[in-house]
Amino acid sequence: MLGVLIIAALAVIVLGGRSGALRPLITAAMAPLSPVAGLLNQGTEAAANLGEDPVDYATLQERNRELERTVAEMQVEIVRLRELEQDYHRLSDLVDYADEHPDQNLVTARVVALDTSSYLRWVIVNRGTRDGIQVGNPVINETGLVGRVENAAANAAWVRLAIDPGSTINAMLQTARVEGTVTGQLQGGLRMELIPQEAVIEAGDLALTSGLGGSFPPNIVIGQVSSVRRLQGELFQEAEIRSTVDFDHLEIVSIITDFQPVDLSVFDDLLQGSQEGTP
Amino acid sequence: MSLQVGIPLFVIAALLQATVLPHLRVFGGQPDLIVILALAWASLDDDQEGMAWAFVGGFFLDLLSGVPLGVSSLVLVPIAYFVGLAEAQLYRNNLLLLTVLGMGSALAYHLGYLLLLRFLVDYPVAWPGALWYVTLPSVALDTILIFPAVRLLQRWYNRLHPRRVTF
Numbered sequence: 001m002l003g004v005l006i007i008a009a010l011a012v013i014v015l016g017g018r019s020g021a022l023r024p025l026i027t028a029a030m031a032p033l034s035p036v037a038g039l040l041n042q043g044t045e046a047a048a049n050l051g052e053d054p055v056d057y058a059t060l061q062e063r064n065r066e067l068e069r070t071v072a073e074m075q076v077e078i079v080r081l082r083e084l085e086q087d088y089h090r091l092s093d094l095v096d097y098a099d100e101h102p103d104q105n106l107v108t109a110r111v112v113a114l115d116t117s118s119y120l121r122w123v124i125v126n127r128g129t130r131d132g133i134q135v136g137n138p139v140i141n142e143t144g145l146v147g148r149v150e151n152a153a154a155n156a157a158w159v160r161l162a163i164d165p166g167s168t169i170n171a172m173l174q175t176a177r178v179e180g181t182v183t184g185q186l187q188g189g190l191r192m193e194l195i196p197q198e199a200v201i202e203a204g205d206l207a208l209t210s211g212l213g214g215s216f217p218p219n220i221v222i223g224q225v226s227s228v229r230r231l232q233g234e235l236f237q238e239a240e241i242r243s244t245v246d247f248d249h250l251e252i253v254s255i256i257t258d259f260q261p262v263d264l265s266v267f268d269d270l271l272q273g274s275q276e277g278t279p
Numbered sequence: 280m281s282l283q284v285g286i287p288l289f290v291i292a293a294l295l296q297a298t299v300l301p302h303l304r305v306f307g308g309q310p311d312l313i314v315i316l317a318l319a320w321a322s323l324d325d326d327q328e329g330m331a332w333a334f335v336g337g338f339f340l341d342l343l344s345g346v347p348l349g350v351s352s353l354v355l356v357p358i359a360y361f362v363g364l365a366e367a368q369l370y371r372n373n374l375l376l377l378t379v380l381g382m383g384s385a386l387a388y389h390l391g392y393l394l395l396l397r398f399l400v401d402y403p404v405a406w407p408g409a410l411w412y413v414t415l416p417s418v419a420l421d422t423i424l425i426f427p428a429v430r431l432l433q434r435w436y437n438r439l440h441p442r443r444v445t446f
Contacts, residue, residue: 113297115344118309118413119396119404122345124297150345158345166402186307186408 090252093142097254104217105258107131109157111250121164121184122150123250130154136215136261141253144221144244145169145209149255157255162222163188163247171222172210173239176201179210182222182241188248190223190241197237201228207241214262281439285332292316293339308416310424311385313340314355318384319428321359322377323436333359346400354391358384374426381425382418389414 091108098106109125127133129152139146139159147167151158160167163184171182171192178199180192192207205225211218223241230237292312300309313336321329337352344351362384393414397404 113294113343114301116293116296116313116340117344117346117351117392118304118307118417119393119409120345120402124343160345164345165405186405186412 087252090142094252094254097140097142104256105132106254107133107257108252108254109133110252112156119186120166121161121186121188121247123147123159123161125157125159125253125255126155127255128153128155128157132257133157133255134257136259138216138220138256138259139253140220140256141245141250143246144223145216146245146247146250146253148215159253161247161250162243162245163190169216169222170210170212171207172218173199173201173225174206174208176205179212180236180239182207190243192225192239192241193236195237195239197230197235199237201225201237201239203227207239216261217256217259285335289313289316289332289336289339292336293343296340297343305416305420307412308414308418308420310420311388311417313337313351314385314388315381315421315424315428316432317355317359318362318381318388319425319432320436321362322365322380322429323433324363327360327363329359329363330356346396346402350395350400351392354388354395358387358391377426377429378422382422385418385421385425386414389418 094106094108098104107127109127109131111123112126113124115122115124125139133149133152135149135152137149137157139148145162147159147161147164149157150160161184162169162182165184165186167184169182170179172179173192173195176199178195178201180195182190182192185191190207195201203225207222207225209216209218209220209222221244223243223245225239226242227240228237229239296309296312300312303309317329317333317336320332323329333355334352337350337355338348340351341348362380365380393404393406393409396402
């Protein structure tokens with residue numbers, strides 16, 4: 001028996017030490033053993049430390065790690081709370097807007113996606129026809145006009161932003177009291193066109209929706225005049241408008257659900273009919 | 280590519296395209312993940328399966344966009360067809376040819392898309408601005424990304440279609 005055990009021990013030494021043939025067996029055995037050993041070791045150390053000075057190097061290291069963990073957790077919490085604070089301010093401003101406009105029904109929605117095409121400036125929001133949203137509803141946020149609903153499904157709506165190159169908004173300058181058309185630019189800006197040449201426009205003047213054409217309710221803030229381009233010999237002048245809305249960070253918007261845009265297609269039909277009747 | 284893998288892959292790519300990539304724009308352009316994936320697969324596949332995936336990819340692109348459904352598919356499918364026509368062995372391992380292929384097909388996609396946007400959807404396209412501000416950076420980004428995309432999908436493709444060795 002002794003001889004057998006000695007030979008077995010030697011075999012284990014040889015196999016384990018040189019060829020590594022026992023490595024899988026060792027790994028399998030260590031799997032449950034390692035954590036148990038760790039726990040035992042910690043318990044033993046804690047018991048041993050009871051009688052010693054508690055501020056030794058290992059304890060300090062462990063405390064440092066704990067504090068670092070706590071700081072990291074707190075930082076995550078701060079970021080989360082900041083997000084909540086920003087949401088609170090946005091929603092609070094929207095509530096203020098709703099209080100100032102009790103005649104308008106507002107549905108608040110979250111922007112869930114931006115347009116996959118780089119040529120379009122649209123967003124998708126998480127509310128749809130189920131929430132009373134219809135095509136043509138104006139979209140605003142706490143700082144001004146965002147755009148217009150162009151397509152709606154039961155649980156989502158596609159909003160064309162005011163900065164989309166295909167967006168055209170009839171607008172009025174608040175101080176100058178002149179009207180024009182605000183169109184979106186691919187680079188993200190807004191341009192007010194068709195402003196009569198004789199109008200005196202100054203930077204800083206507010207551009208508001210005029211309500212003409214019936215696509216938007218009047219007096220929603222679009223932006224501020226940043227510069228004016230007046231060309232000699234032209235019938236109209238142009239103004240660059242700096243939007244009050246931060247389109248790069250749109251998160252929460254409100255949709256005016258009880259606004260019905262005026263259907264102007266009847267005039268197109270009439271115009272077409274009169275043209276066909278003209279010899 | 281099986282449906283169980285392809286559909287989720289294109290869904291994830293479309294979601295990334297609509298959520299993450301717009302925040303990483305260079306000027307007005309961004310990488311077109313779905314276009315890259317569809318064209319990379321078309322360049323690898325000899326059975327014209329790439330066309331089917333180009334269609335699916337285009338569908339997901341349009342689903343998260345303001346353009347009518349089908350516009351992107353309409354542009355992508357013929358490009359995938361022509362990419363599939365070329366002998367895959369020719370450019371599969373050739374960086375220069377692959378770069379030319381990526382640049383050419385990305386450019387064709389953007390120009391085709393703009394043409395459809397203008398003449399099919401009646402969208403006001405400001406050509407110089409669109410070409411300089413969006414098309415150029417997008418094509419550059421797509422060209423850079425097509426090579427790693429082909430390499431990545433090639434491994435997968437080889438698993439799905441192991442080569443037969445004859446003696």
